[in-house]
Amino acid sequence: xxxxxxxILAVVLGLAAGAILMVTVGTNPGDGYRALLEGAFGGGAELxxxxxxxxxxxxxxxxxxxxxxxxxxxxxxxxxxLLGAAFGAWxxxxxxxxxxxxIPFSLVLGALTAALLGALVGVLKAVRGAHxxxxxxxxxFVAANLTDWLVSxxxxxxxxxxxxxxRTPRVADSAVIPRMGDIPVGFFIAxxxxxxxxxxxxxxxxxxxxxxxxxxRDAATYAGISVVxxxxxxxxxxxxxxxxxxxVETLGVDGRFQPGFNVGLGFDGITIxxxxxxxxxxxxxxxxxxxxxxxxxxxxxxxxEVEPEIISLIQAFILFFVAAPLVVRWLLxxxxxxxxxxxxxxxxxxxxxx
Amino acid sequence: MAxxxxxxxxxxxxxxxxxxxxHFWDDAQTTAVASRTVRAAAPLLLGALCAVxxxxxxxxxxxxxxxxxxxxxxxxxxxxxxGSLVLGIATAIVSAMxxxxxxxxxAVTLRMDQIIAGTVINIFALGLTTFYYVAGRTMPNFxxxxxxxxxxxxxxxxxxxxxxxxxxxxxxxxxxxFVALFYTRWGLRTRAVGEHPSAADTVGIRVPRARxxxxxxAASLAxxxxxxxxxxxxxxxxxxxxxxxxxxxxxxxxQFRQALDIPPQFFGMIPYxxxxxxxxxxxLGARPPASVGKPYEKE
Numbered sequence: 001x002x003x004x005x006x007x008i009l010a011v012v013l014g015l016a017a018g019a020i021l022m023v024t025v026g027t028n029p030g031d032g033y034r035a036l037l038e039g040a041f042g043g044g045a046e047l048x049x050x051x052x053x054x055x056x057x058x059x060x061x062x063x064x065x066x067x068x069x070x071x072x073x074x075x076x077x078x079x080x081x082l083l084g085a086a087f088g089a090w091x092x093x094x095x096x097x098x099x100x101x102x103i104p105f106s107l108v109l110g111a112l113t114a115a116l117l118g119a120l121v122g123v124l125k126a127v128r129g130a131h132x133x134x135x136x137x138x139x140x141f142v143a144a145n146l147t148d149w150l151v152s153x154x155x156x157x158x159x160x161x162x163x164x165x166x167r168t169p170r171v172a173d174s175a176v177i178p179r180m181g182d183i184p185v186g187f188f189i190a191x192x193x194x195x196x197x198x199x200x201x202x203x204x205x206x207x208x209x210x211x212x213x214x215x216x217r218d219a220a221t222y223a224g225i226s227v228v229x230x231x232x233x234x235x236x237x238x239x240x241x242x243x244x245x246x247x248v249e250t251l252g253v254d255g256r257f258q259p260g261f262n263v264g265l266g267f268d269g270i271t272i273x274x275x276x277x278x279x280x281x282x283x284x285x286x287x288x289x290x291x292x293x294x295x296x297x298x299x300x301x302x303x304x305e306v307e308p309e310i311i312s313l314i315q316a317f318i319l320f321f322v323a324a325p326l327v328v329r330w331l332l333x334x335x336x337x338x339x340x341x342x343x344x345x346x347x348x349x350x351x352x353x354x
Numbered sequence: 355m356a357x358x359x360x361x362x363x364x365x366x367x368x369x370x371x372x373x374x375x376x377h378f379w380d381d382a383q384t385t386a387v388a389s390r391t392v393r394a395a396a397p398l399l400l401g402a403l404c405a406v407x408x409x410x411x412x413x414x415x416x417x418x419x420x421x422x423x424x425x426x427x428x429x430x431x432x433x434x435x436x437g438s439l440v441l442g443i444a445t446a447i448v449s450a451m452x453x454x455x456x457x458x459x460x461a462v463t464l465r466m467d468q469i470i471a472g473t474v475i476n477i478f479a480l481g482l483t484t485f486y487y488v489a490g491r492t493m494p495n496f497x498x499x500x501x502x503x504x505x506x507x508x509x510x511x512x513x514x515x516x517x518x519x520x521x522x523x524x525x526x527x528x529x530x531x532f533v534a535l536f537y538t539r540w541g542l543r544t545r546a547v548g549e550h551p552s553a554a555d556t557v558g559i560r561v562p563r564a565r566x567x568x569x570x571x572a573a574s575l576a577x578x579x580x581x582x583x584x585x586x587x588x589x590x591x592x593x594x595x596x597x598x599x600x601x602x603x604x605x606x607x608x609q610f611r612q613a614l615d616i617p618p619q620f621f622g623m624i625p626y627x628x629x630x631x632x633x634x635x636x637x638l639g640a641r642p643p644a645s646v647g648k649p650y651e652k653e
Contacts, residue, residue, distance in 0.1 A: 021485070073469055075416075128634045133416065133469060138626040149619035270473055312481030316474050323470045324460060 014318035039299025040292035048182030054291025058190035059245025060269025061283040070234035071214035076136025077242040078266025079143030080114035084243025086147040087113040089257035092171030099174040110247030118239020122232035167258035177252035186252030198280035388513030395599025396524035407572035412548040414468040417475030421576035425450035427483040433493040454573025465649035551650040
């Protein structure tokens with residue numbers, strides 16, 4: 001918890017920047033944030049919505065954090081999430097299975113599709129030296145086009161009853177992740193995934209190997225760890241998590257895949273992973289925070305006419321402050337910031353090379 | 355190296371032959387596609403040139419998209435309110451440069467992770483432009499400049515020399531950047547700073563200053579889209595931009611004509627798949643500047 005100093009400061013500063021933005025459009029920030037809070041936590045339904053929003057964010061946050069641990073920057077969580085969402089939806093509507101098997105089957109198949117893409121990125125990186133930042137950005141466009149086509153009017157998975165709307169049919173009832181009252185069960189799947197990822201990274205030999213590769217590839221090779229194998233594995237696992245996030249959102253919230261439903265979640269994952277300082281357990285509160293901002297933004301818009309896009313601006317500020325501890329120190333005139341030690345994740349942009 | 359060049363020339367020759375064949379079969383179509391290709395390639399080219407300059411001086415810029423978006427927004431607003439295209443262009447350039455300054459500050463002064471700094475720019479620009487978006491505004495159209503004698507050249511004239519002014523600017527910029535990068539003092543210094551900053555420092559080049567200046571200059575080019583397809587070389591950037599533009603051109607023409615029954619999404623995918631394939635095949639054949647991405651710390 002002591003390590004939370006910088007992220008909390010970053011969030012506070014981000015919200016302060018948001019307040020200034022509200023003033024520029026003639027809204028009292030107090031009113032704006034009050035509406036936002038009410039929209040996010042005002043009642044059972046609001047809390048449920050916040051959890052709905054936080055669920056896929058936990059997954060993309062985990063995906064980015066997991067890759068960070070292996071020294072990889074996964075900018076492709078967005079595309080991987082789309083694959084998971086689309087393929088999860090397909091299994092969800094095209095198969096008739098009992099619920100206890102239908103849900104896991106849809107989730108795992110959706111996530112595996114994404115993992116396959118991740119493995120390919122890993123192979124290209126480890127064997128051919130193609131930088132994962134570039135390949136994952138490219139695959140984001142490929143995945144967006146592919147899923148667009150799959151559900152388009154000419155695509156194989158289109159919803160015949162949808163009229164002009166490109167989307168899949170609704171998933172079968174047996175594939176819908178249930179809710180307990182207002183609380184989505186999907187949130188607990190996400191939290192469970194975070195705990196598993198944390199345990200895997202912190203408590204197993206494989207996790208140790210992944211972190212070693214992340215810190216120093218040469219040292220890892222010298223210690224007998226196969227950097228190729230770990231790179232492929234880590235990238236596949238990262239994509240699996242992002243894909244799982246898409247599938248859980250499809251089966252738990254949206255009920256179908258429709259292009260445009262899941263925009264931006266992959267990029268939010270970068271903010272969340274850094275806010276959590278790549279700690280899998282800390283991803284849960286970080287995602288919860290962004291989920292709450294998102295969920296509350298519509299009530300804020302209704303009450304104060306502040307556009308909901310202010311959320312992405314606040315997020316950009318948070319990401320900046322969390323990645324630039326020097327600025328936080330300077331802004332707050334701290335001689336010694338609470339905990340502005342070296343970042344816990346390995347240095348990322350060390351060039352485009354291998 | 356020689357074999358790769360041979361392959362490249364064969365590819366070029368093949369495209370030219372196919373092109374001529376198509377041209378004599380139906381010249382209206384090829385001219386339309388070529389014209390769209392050139393037009394679509396222009397913004398990509400500017401973006402790619404921005405990337406080339408930044409990376410040659412050792413700074414990764416993945417915030418180009420954000421810089422372009424912000425420039426486009428600010429330029430549009432300025433042109434819309436003042437009715438002046440020149441003021442619009444000036445505003446676009448200055449706004450993109452502001453974000454370039456931000457990137458330089460993050461990367462050079464704060465020594466922030468450069469990919470994250472770029473991501474901040476992208477998220478920020480997207481948020482800001484939608485947050486302050488004003489619906490229903492229009493701006494004056496760009497004129498089309500048909501260059502008298504050149505436009506009458508058979509086969510390629512109409513396609514190459516009848517465009518808006520910014521399209522010409524993009525292609526001229528590619529040549530200027532090429533010459534500047536390889537045949538001027540500035541270019542030598544830029545490359546030195548990107549390859550071996552401490553050596554550059556030893557001979558008296560101020561590394562942080564050089565990086566600041568280049569990132570900001572480059573941002574002025576960030577008119578629209580672009581990617582790191584260019585192998586850190588202005589001329590390959592030109593080839594890359596034309597390739598992306600070609601697929602956009604074909605796609606637009608096909609959709610317009612409803613000629614073929616290929617889903618547009620597949621055409622949309624091709625440039626990205628090709629980029630991945632090029633990266634996978636070329637591998638490290640295209641060598642990035644040695645110090646790209648590394649903050650420079652004086653010892």
